[in-house]
Amino acid sequence: MTDTGIGAPVRRREDYRFLTGKGTYTDDINRPHQTHAYILRSPHAHAEIKGIKTDKAKKAPGVVAIFTGADMAADGVGGLPCGWLVHSKDGSPMVEPPHPPLVPDRVRHVGDQVAVVIAESLDQAREAAESIEVDYKPLPAIINTAQAAKSGSPQVWDQAKSNTCYDWHIGDKAATDAAFAGAAHVTKLDLINNRLVANAIEPRAAIGDYDTGTGHYTLYTTSQNPHVIRLLMGAFVLKLPEHKLRVVAPDVGGGFGSKIYHYAEEAIVTWASKKIGRPIKWTADRSEAFMSDAQGRDHVTHCELAMDKDGKFLGLRASTTANLGAYLSTFSTCVPTYLHGTLLAGVYTTPAIYCEVRAVFTNTVPVDAYRGAGRPEATYLLERIVDKAADEMKIDPAELRRKNFIPKDAFPYQTPVALQYDTGNYQATLDQALKMSDYAGFKARREEAKKRGMLRGIGIASYIEACGIAPSNVAGALGARAGLYEAAQVRVHPTGSISVFTGSHSHGQGHETSFAQVVSDRLGVPIENIDIVHGDTAKVLFGMGTYGSRSIAVGGTAIMKALDKVIAKGKKIAAHMLEAAEADIEFKDGKFQVAGTDKSKAFGEVAFAAYVPHHYPLDKVEPGMDETAFYDPLNFTFPSGTYVCEVEIDPDTGITRIVNFVAADDFGKIINPMIVEGQVHGGLVQGIGQALLESCIYDDKSGQLLTGSYTDYCMPRADDVPSFKVETSKEATPCTHNPLGVKGCGEAGAIGAPPAVINAIVDALSERGVTHIEMPATPERVWRAIHGTVARAAE
Amino acid sequence: MPSTVKMTVNGKSVSGQVEGRTLLVQFLRETLSLTGTHVGCDTSQCGACVVHVDGRSVKSCTMLAVQAEGAAVATIEGLAPAGGDLHPMQAAFREHHGLQCGFCTPGMVMSAVDLAKRNKSPSEQEVREWLEGNICRCTGYxxxxxxxxxxARAMATGKGGDDD
Amino acid sequence: MRDFNYQRPNSVADAAKALKGEAKLMAGGMTLIPTMKQRLASPSDVVDLAGVKDLAGIKKDGNAIVIGAMTSHDEVAHSAEVKKAIPALADLADGIGDPQVRNRGTIGGSIANNDPAADYPAGCMALGATIVTNKRKIAADDFFKGMFETALGDGEIITAVSFPIPDKANYQKFPNPASRYAIVGVMVAKSGGTVRVAVTGAGQSGVFRHKDAEAALAKSFAAGALDGLKTDAKKLNSDMHASAEYRAHLVGVMAKRAVAACG
Structure with a gap:
């Protein structure tokens, strides 16, 4: 390992610009003669639009133009597409309602887009919007996930009977029923996975810039995947060919899933820019973000676990209602299905699994992938019911898990819910986490806490996730409407410096460092000579972007494949230069060497020869050194690990404090351990946020968003969380089907943390008879759990 | 109603036309093109906009530009010389991987410098409590x-801290 | 935010004159500016007190600590004078908002706004403070009139708050985890045989004195004296952050903790 190669904790190359205020985020960009857009949004959760009058507003100071849904429809603008077609149990396709960028006829959630006002300044646009008269006829709204499909509930879409988008299932129902019939014990649990808001600190923004001279459009946008936006917006919404449309996602201030999707505002500013012949900037304020960024989670689940008398898992069944909101966001439909139902084997040998998911429409903001996407919901379900089973069976939770783990020699392992895990060693991370947390010493700590009047609990969660959805043909058969490969281009410049173009976008993940480490390691070139370029469709050949912890596993491998081509070409050139047979050339430590001799050419010399081909095999090789590769993985990757959380609860107030949290993760091979740890920390706090603090709440009747700002939606702060003990597995199992052996680490924390925290709280409260508590476990909820049980006991 | 406001920003005298309602952060970003100061919320909570006014950290989204008349304002751009070595607090953020997407970072750093000037060796708990007004979604803190x-320790040992 | 005419008078008298029609007074701006940004207030004029000399500062005056209206929370929190005489008040100020809010926010602004979840109203009520304006002196008990309502008349401007120094006092706050305002804040102060207990965050009409708690503590100033203390949940706020029942419970817990911390 060199100090900048694979495995080194290289300090990040992107940090200097961020630390000195020189980052370039979308809102930092200003185009000449730019105008500003304000989106008029629905104040109603559900209402018919009887009419929109814009005459008065159009005369307001500074107003350039006002457009409504009718204007966009008249121009043939299409709807925002959904990227994954799911079929119901009966084979019928999901209900896929239209999703116009500006709604002409009926608004379906608070914040739905009704009109855009374009003015010389944002203040002018906002003021003019106040004089637009929209005649709404309010309709009853349905908000509640569990109620949505019940008869008599208000209908969001006429074509979606019982508000159902699809009624999907996976697994062998008959085999699962049989397993339950033969069970010695069945544990049952009802739980809710609370709705969350991703809340990247940079609000979304978009600048549309149409060039009247060339007919080219440029969209600057806060996106995790600019090529996907270009494809979706170009092909489906605005019907513009790719060569006329450039999408730039510059520095992006966090995404966590919420910036994957193609949003209405992107299409609006791009389309309207041509209408007015000037650039248009739109930047969300936080309140707008709360009512327009796709939200996450929101599952209501009943699950049951069948065991034999020794606690061996025989079968699992789960029935989930998943709230998709009012419209189908880009990847919304695959989250509760192929990213959730398929994960229900977890790390266990459960032989029979059956899962049903009913996805429902409600009058709420659309729901889509948020850090973890489906896998946190699956893990929460599993790890909670396993803990409840351990409690009922009087088996230590660690032991019950160990008893049911897929053994380390059983890989590749085919689960009963479609996935085939390539590698794993779950015992190793469990053992490591138990040691790190001094699990054995917990009882003494509980006793000590009791003396102080505090309730102390410990909770375990062993998770698995599936990252880098693949391969494309399988995903396509399951309904994906896009490929799931990644693209890379390695351009070696004449003097040997290198620009790497990647379709993986970096918005906090540190790709400019870790990807450069991969290149430096492989080519033996100093890291200073390598530039990682991303986020601009005019520069990068293509890309599917960053989500699902796929960047290093898929994007990194694409770079490796391009590097292989560079080296192969270099060998041909070097063979000529060294007057040796190509087969005898080895590439090592940045040198092309004739095997067994000291004859060699440095990488830079070969690169130079490629661009100044005076002594060059022109009959065999083209000049230049610029290689591209597309990589489509053979399988998902399967990171796994065990988290242990220890809490203390103040029974007087119900306040839970996390006193210790340890994480032991198996991410396969690690490129940059510093960055990996940072990813885990961030994920953990999002997971802890879900478990203790965060919840997106609507008024059940009016559909008004009650948690519409940081004064009501509780973001985790520095004093809400502890420092962590984070380690990677000492017996890590590298991925077997990518050349780097990497698995991905971005979502793990958010997946494993919620059940670890809730298991710890339930453990702390178990002496008060508590067997489950919903998330977020707020002080009042905890206090009520204690109080309620005490009251019952007294009766 | 437009008026002229004058202040010192990062040691330089500046002036510009503002309305009464122009926020300090708007003046910095839009008039002075100092886009390192960010806006992440509209309820004065996220702290992405923290700058120093007369040596103290404030939220520039919750201060009018006219309120800074005659004041000395310091932003993230003024902490280290352009293109030069990082200020010790910036260097510590890089060394300890205290940033990911970078959006909250300028406010975090400016807030941290204010703490370090008051407390040369803050404890973990003191740092966590001080950062109550700065939200980060990436790092988990x-x-x-x-x-x-x-x-803070690096600043105390004399390697920096003279930012205003 | 809608535009307005910004005024920066040099004297309280000029400030009072400027307060006409839809004009609003601004101290630190920590509430007014966010309110204007959300268009919940759109004043014609904003009259900034920052130009008025001598409104900030802390001094001991006999058996009282007098704090100028434009004194920031941070100054109160770190004032040697306050820490020595009424450490509970310094602690209260140190728990308001966050460091940046404390650097700009002022005691006068906080009190004049009378946010039902603000901390200072509890401090004023429990310590029996006197609010000094350009026109008169008002006892805290008479000053806070309900949610966002005070006894301040037209053109009346707070210039200082005078806090009698108690024998003992303590403030305990259960903050809203999101906004960090008080869900329940209880200030307990003992001066001779008199005990005053003020509760903020919980009441439907803003800050209130808890007379039952005061009576119990006057008999015996010990946390145990509050065992079985009843707080009528019907008069308390109920929202998604805390039900009235939970708030009622927390009032008791916080009050006990405040008494215990008084030592």
Missing amino acids: HNIVKAVMAG
């Missing part, structure tokens, strides 16, 4: 806390 503790 773990490395920010480490960075602020290290940065």
Whole structure:
């Protein structure tokens, strides 16, 4: 390992610009003669639009133009597409309602887009919007996930009977029923996975810039995947060919899933820019973000676990209602299905699994992938019911898990819910986490806490996730409407410096460092000579972007494949230069060497020869050194690990404090351990946020968003969380089907943390008879759990 | 109603036309093109907009530009010389991986520098409590806390801190 | 935010004159500016007190600490004078908002706004403070009139707050985890045989004195004296952050903790 190669904790190359205020985020960009857009949004959760009058507003100071849904429809603008077609149990396709960028006829959630006002300044646009008269006829709204499909509930879409988008299932129902019939014990649990808001600190923004001279459009946008936006917006919404449309996602201030999707505002500013012949900037304020960024989670689940008398898992069944909101966001439909139902084997040998998911429409903001996407919901379900089973069976939770783990020699392992895990060693991370947390010493700590009047609990969660959805043909058969490969281009410049173009976008993940480490390691070139370029469709050949912890596993491998081509070409050139047979050339430590001799050419010399081909095999090789590769993985990757959380609860107030949290993760091979740890920390706090603090709440009747700002939606702060003990597995199992052996680490924390925290709280409260508590476990909820049980006991 | 406002920003005298309602952060970003100061919320909570006014950290989204008339304002751009070595607090954030997407970072760093000037060796708990007004969604705070503790110590040993 | 005419008078008298029609007074701006940004207030004029000399500062005056209206929370929190005489008040100020809010926010602004979840109203009520304006002196008990309502008349401007120094006092706050305002804040102060207990965050009409708690503590100033203390949940706020029942419970817990911390 060199100090900048694979495995080194290289300090990040992107940090200097961020630390000195020189980052370039979308809102930092200003185009000449730019105008500003304000989106008029629905104040109603559900209402018919009887009419929109814009005459008065159009005369307001500074107003350039006002457009409504009718204007966009008249121009043939299409709807925002959904990227994954799911079929119901009966084979019928999901209900896929239209999703116009500006709604002409009926608004379906608070914040739905009704009109855009374009003015010389944002203040002018906002003021003019106040004089637009929209005649709404309010309709009853349905908000509640569990109620949505019940008869008599208000209908969001006429074509979606019982508000159902699809009624999907996976697994062998008959085999699962049989397993339950033969069970010695069945544990049952009802739980809710609370709705969350991703809340990247940079609000979304978009600048549309149409060039009247060339007919080219440029969209600057806060996106995790600019090529996907270009494809979706170009092909489906605005019907513009790719060569006329450039999408730039510059520095992006966090995404966590919420910036994957193609949003209405992107299409609006791009389309309207041509209408007015000037650039248009739109930047969300936080309140707008709360009512327009796709939200996450929101599952209501009943699950049951069948065991034999020794606690061996025989079968699992789960029935989930998943709230998709009012419209189908880009990847919304695959989250509760192929990213959730398929994960229900977890790390266990459960032989029979059956899962049903009913996805429902409600009058709420659309729901889509948020850090973890489906896998946190699956893990929460599993790890909670396993803990409840351990409690009922009087088996230590660690032991019950160990008893049911897929053994380390059983890989590749085919689960009963479609996935085939390539590698794993779950015992190793469990053992490591138990040691790190001094699990054995917990009882003494509980006793000590009791003396102080505090309730102390410990909770375990062993998770698995599936990252880098693949391969494309399988995903396509399951309904994906896009490929799931990644693209890379390695351009070696004449003097040997290198620009790497990647379709993986970096918005906090540190790709400019870790990807450069991969290149430096492989080519033996100093890291200073390598530039990682991303986020601009005019520069990068293509890309599917960053989500699902796929960047290093898929994007990194694409770079490796391009590097292989560079080296192969270099060998041909070097063979000529060294007057040796190509087969005898080895590439090592940045040198092309004739095997067994000291004859060699440095990488830079070969690169130079490629661009100044005076002594060059022109009959065999083209000049230049610029290689591209597309990589489509053979399988998902399967990171796994065990988290242990220890809490203390103040029974007087119900306040839970996390006193210790340890994480032991198996991410396969690690490129940059510093960055990996940072990813885990961030994920953990999002997971802890879900478990203790965060919840997106609507008024059940009016559909008004009650948690519409940081004064009501509780973001985790520095004093809400502890420092962590984070380690990677000492017996890590590298991925077997990518050349780097990497698995991905971005979502793990958010997946494993919620059940670890809730298991710890339930453990702390178990002496008060508590067997489950919903998330977020707020002080009042905890206090009520204690109080309620005490009251019952007294009766 | 437009008026002229004058102040010192990062040691330089500046002036510009503003309305009464122009926020300090708008003046910095839009008039002076100092886009390192960010806006992440509209309820004065996220702290992405923290700058120093007369040596104290404030939220520039919750201050009118006219209120800064005659004041000395310091932003993230003024902490280290352009293109030069990082200020000790910035260096500590880099060394300890105290930033990911970078959006909250300028406010975090400016807030941390204010703490370090008051408390040369803050404890973990003191740092966590001080950062109550700065929200980060990426890092989970773990490395920010480490960075602020290290940065404060580095400032105390005389390597910096003269930012205003 | 809608535009307005910005005024920065040099004297309280000029400030009072400027307060006409839809004009609003601004101290630190920590509430007014966010309110204007959300268009919940759109004043014609904003009259900034920052130009008025001598409104900030802390001094001991006999058996009282007098704090100028434009004194920031941070100054109160770190004032040697306050820490020595009424450490509970310094602690209260140190728990308001966040460091940046404390650097700009002022005691006068906080009190004049009378946010039902603000901390200072509890401090004023429990300590029996006197609010000094350009026109008169008002006892805290008479000053806070309900949610966002005070006894301040037209053109009346707070210039200082005078806090009698108690024998003992303590403030305990259960903050809203999101906004960090008080869900329940209880200030307990003992001066001779008199005990005053003020509760903020919980009441439907803003800050209130808890007379039952005061009576119990006057008999015996010990946390145990509050065992079985009843707080009528019907008069308390109920929202998604805390039900009235939970708030009622927390009032008791916080009050006990405040008494215990008084030592």
